[in-house]
Amino acid sequence: MTTFGRDVYDDVIVGGGHNGLVAAAYLARAGRSVLVLERLGNTGGAAISSRPFVGVDARLSRYSYLVSLLPDKIVRDLELSFAVRRRTVSSYTPAERDGRPGGLLVGGGEERTRESFARLTGSDREYESWRAFYETTGRVARTVFPTLTEPLPTRAELRRRIDDEAAWRMLFEEPLGVAVERHFTDDLVRGVVLTDGLIGTFADAHDPSLAQNRCFLYHVIGGETGNWDVPVGGMGALTDALAAAAVKAGAEIVTGHEVLRIDTDGAAPAEVVFRTATGEGRVVGRTVLVNASPRALAELLGQTPAQDPATAPEGAQLKVNMLLRRLPRLRDTTVDPREAFGGTFHIAEGYTQLARAYAEAAAGELPSVPPSEIYCHSLADPTILGPELVEQGYQTLTLFGLHTPARLFGHDNQQAREVLLTATLAQLDAHLAEPLTDCLAFDADSRPCIEAKTPLDLERELRLPGGHIFHRDLSWPFADEGEEEGAGVGRWGVETAHRNVLLCGAGAVRGGGVSGVPGHNAAMAVLGR
Known part of the structure; x- marks a missing residue:
């Protein structure tokens, strides 16, 4: 059994992912005694950097890639030594x-983007629609994003604050496809x-x-931009900075401690039962904050999750994840590969292609033309590569594939992964002047530097339920209908049926993504009592 600094803590946090660390830092800075119990041998959860080769x-950045939803408020409040860099190009398709x-190149200035639209579509109409569409989402973003770190508004309250019925209908009431088809005519633009x-x-x-x-809403409101x-x-x-901030404020963080159970009646301090390499132990928390999925929370409380x-x-x-000796040459010679890969490189993501991939996956088949997008982080931040690799021109590539639900991998995860990876890279190769495999680096064991993770891999490695990167489908950033006083989800959207247990x-x-918002809101719920 582990010996901690005390027998009873004000707050015990289950899970040392980024949200748990945000909560720990806020609570410890408020003078509370805080203990973080992490199952793995390191903190950070899915928001980590590692050397996979x-x-x-x-x-x-092995599992999560980019930052948009992390409020500057959290960075300022916790005095984090952390920064992000803007990509010079938004996307290339x-x-x-x-x-x-x-x-289609989006970025590099308004005129360049306009010219790219005109070359693709033959007129300025699609670009003007693009600009008007994103002016609307921008207005919504400037209203909605600040509310993520405020008490949860009701639906009616958020609607009043947005004060734009057309925008509300477009984003909150009609399927996204309606707005996409209303605003755009080009299949490629619709897909992007x-x-x-x-x-x-x-x-x-x-x-x-x-x-x-x-x-879509969470992807267009980040940072109000x-x-x-x-x-x-x-x-x-980021997660190293959060852990340092929590420890500096007085929180205790222990790794290799897997929480097995939370015993509570909702009123008295809760007992948290954990397991280490040497046996089981217990610790008491007046409040327990669970940085895990709702399904895991139910299991810890002895409840049976819905099946x-x-x-x-x-x-x-x-x-x-890939490491290349150099970026591949493109068939499109009008764009520099450093620009094309400097933003989001869309592959097989036309509107019709996306619809076909969804239909095939819904029917139980791997998409025949898998859609995906690629990011090259090392172009914006070469510090993630050793000096020798930078000097030799190495680059990282990270690919995110769409429409590949976990159900498609249940029969034979390894085989399905290999089939899907081959098909996905073939779609990329169709736009390259040379095969991607010719550019791959090799590790110390002479193996190509490429690894692929399916939803089942993520479930096994990170305990994401069903491999769901958001733990479950994203919620609206307001209290649902019938919860006009926020009673069904609580004032901050983190409360549970047990007063002393928070998610x-x-x-x-208002979860999902690398935002720190649930951690912030759980801490505010505790401090507001």
Whole structure:
């Protein structure tokens, strides 16, 4: 049994991912006694940097990649030594028109973007629609994003604050596909817009659940701009800074402690039962904050999670990390590969292609033309590579595949992973002037520097339920209908049926992504009592 600094803590935090560390830092800075129990041998959860390739000095953001939803408020409040860098290009989407390779480049200035739209579509109309569409989402972002670290508004309250009925209908009431088809005519442009609604979310453009709308909303409101930036030093730089801030404030953090059970009646201090390599132990917390999924929370409380497959969390992404000796040459010679890969490189993400991939996956088949997008973090932040690799021109590539739900990997995860990876890279190769494999680096054991993770891999390694990167489908950033006083989800969206147990993971209301928002809100719920 581990010996801690005290027998009873004000707050015990289950899980040392970024949200748990945010909560720990806020609570410890308020003078409370805080203990963080982490199952793994390191803190950070999915927001870590690691060297996945043997003998290669390249630190990749292995599971989570970019930063948009982390409020500056949290960075300032906790005095974090952490920074992000803006990518000079937002996105590049290769396309072949009239038998000639080309593409859509978004970024590098308004005129350059306008010219790229005109070359692709033959007029300025699509660009003007693009600008008007994102002016609308920008206005919504400037209203909604600040509310994420405030007490949870009601639906009616948020609607009043947005004060734009057309924007409200477009984002909150009609399926995203309606707005995409109303504003845009080009299939490629439609697909580029839709992708923000499909990150980690298995849904059709017209899904009546509006899961795609909720995902889209969180992807366009970050920082009040919707920009997705590269964390300097990799994602691990953020979680290392958070852990340091928590410890500096007085929190205790112990790794290798797997929490097995939380015993509580909701009123008296809770007993937290854990396991280490040497046996089981217990510690008492007046409040327990759980930085894990809602399903894991239910299990810790001795409840039986719902088993309905239709409502069970299910991830739907392929994650691929690569290290290249150099960036590949493109068939489209009008764009420099450093620009094309400097933003989000879209592959097979036309509107029709996305619809087909969804239909195939919904029917139980791996997409025949897998859609995905690629990021090259080392272009914006070469510090993640050792000096020798930088000098030799090495680059990292991170690929995020869409419409690959966990159900497709249950029969043979390894085989399905290999088939999907091969098909995905073939789609990329179709736009390259040379095979990607010709550019791959090799590790110290002479193996190519590429690794792929399916939803089942993420479930096994990180305990993400069903491999769902948000722990469950994203929520609206308000109290649902019938909860006009916030009673159903609590004042901060983190409360549970037990007054002294709070959910501070990505599955909280206003969770998902690397934001720290659930951790902040759980701490505010504690401090506000």
